[in-house]
Amino acid sequence: MEPARPLDALNKSRDKRIIVELKNNKQYIGKLKSFDIHINIVIDDVEERVTRKFNTVFIRGDTITVISTE
Numbered sequence: 001m002e003p004a005r006p007l008d009a010l011n012k013s014r015d016k017r018i019i020v021e022l023k024n025n026k027q028y029i030g031k032l033k034s035f036d037i038h039i040n041i042v043i044d045d046v047e048e049r050v051t052r053k054f055n056t057v058f059i060r061g062d063t064i065t066v067i068s069t070e
Contacts, residue, residue, distance in 0.1 A: 010035050018043065025051070 013032050020028045020043065030043035 006039065007035075007037070010039070010041075019049070027051070
């Protein structure tokens with residue numbers, strides 16, 4: 001069986017939700033619409049995942065709507 005090429009993997013992911021992480025550590029989550037041979041991509045319904053680190057956090061229970069494992 002021939003190993004999958006990057007463009008093959010992207011093609012299988014078309015119209016599915018993907019996570020894109022950039023060199024500056026930003027992450028974008030959205031539905032893959034299109035791409036080219038340079039792996040320039042277009043994604044729809046995009047959210048930017050913002051990551052910040054804290055030592056300890058207190059969160060009031062009445063502000064929580066969902067707790068889920070990733």
